[in-house]
Structure formats: C-alpha cells, structure tokens
Amino acid sequence: KDDRSRFWGLYKRVAEEHDDEFLERYNSDMDIVLVFSGLFSAVSTTFIVAMESSLSPDPNDTTHALLAQLVQIGLGNFTAAGSAPATPASNWSPPIANIRIQSIAYASLSFSLLAAFGAVLGKQW
Numbered sequence: 001k002d003d004r005s006r007f008w009g010l011y012k013r014v015a016e017e018h019d020d021e022f023l024e025r026y027n028s029d030m031d032i033v034l035v036f037s038g039l040f041s042a043v044s045t046t047f048i049v050a051m052e053s054s055l056s057p058d059p060n061d062t063t064h065a066l067l068a069q070l071v072q073i074g075l076g077n078f079t080a081a082g083s084a085p086a087t088p089a090s091n092w093s094p095p096i097a098n099i100r101i102q103s104i105a106y107a108s109l110s111f112s113l114l115a116a117f118g119a120v121l122g123k124q125w
Contacts, residue, residue: 030119037116044109051102057092 027123030122033119034116034123037112037119041109041112041116044105044112048102048105048109051098051105054098055094055102061092
C-alpha cells in the first residue's frame with residue numbers, strides 16, 4: 001500500500017506540473033491570437049469602410065443629370081429634357097471585381113472575429 005500511494009503522489013505532482021506548463025503556454029498563445037485578431041479586424045474594417053463608397057453610385061452624377069434636365073426645361077426644350085433618364089443611378093451597377101473584393105474583405109473580417117471569439121472561449125475555459 002505504501003508503494004501505491006507513493007506512485008500516485010508522484011504521478012499527481014508530475015501531472016500538475018505538466019498541466020500547469022500546458023495551460024501557461026496555451027494561455028499566452030491565446031493572448032497573442034486575441035491581439036493579432038483585434039489588430040487585423042481593425043485594419044480590415046478600415047479597408048471595408050474605404051471600399052464601401054465604390055458599391056453605390058456617385059451622387060454627383062445624379063445631381064448633374066437633374067441640373068441638366070432643369071436647364072433644358074428652363075430653355076423650353078422639353079423634348080431634350082424628357083429624353084435623358086432623370087437619374088443615371090437607375091442603370092448603374094457596381095463592378096463585379098469590387099463586389100468580389102468586398103466579399104473577401106467581409107469574409108476575412110468574419111473569420112478574424114471568429115478566431116477572437118474562439119480565443120476568448122478558450123481563455124474562459
């Protein structure tokens with residue numbers, strides 16, 4: 001009985017040392033993941049906000065078209081005023097490349113936030 005209790009006491013001490021080292025190493029790794037994902041999310045969000053304007057039509061084009069129509073009406077040229085579309089935004093669509101780039105940016109932001117969420121869950125566990 002004495003040999004068994006000594007074995008389990010030694011086993012407990014070695015296992016606790018191993019577990020403490022394991023937890024310390026992975027806890028610091030999760031801190032690094034949290035910092036990296038936070039910085040990456042901030043930079044990614046900045047690019048997303050900067051690219052957001054390329055997904056909508058330029059409001060200046062609409063203003064210019066409406067002013068041109070008003071000038072034509074003011075000059076009495078009703079046929080020229082009615083021939084052009086009132087809002088050029090009605091036939092505008094964003095370039096496919098911009099949509100793809102924006103989709104990739106949103107996906108990278110989502111994965112970064114998912115990594116941060118996983119690291120927070122790991123630290124709380």
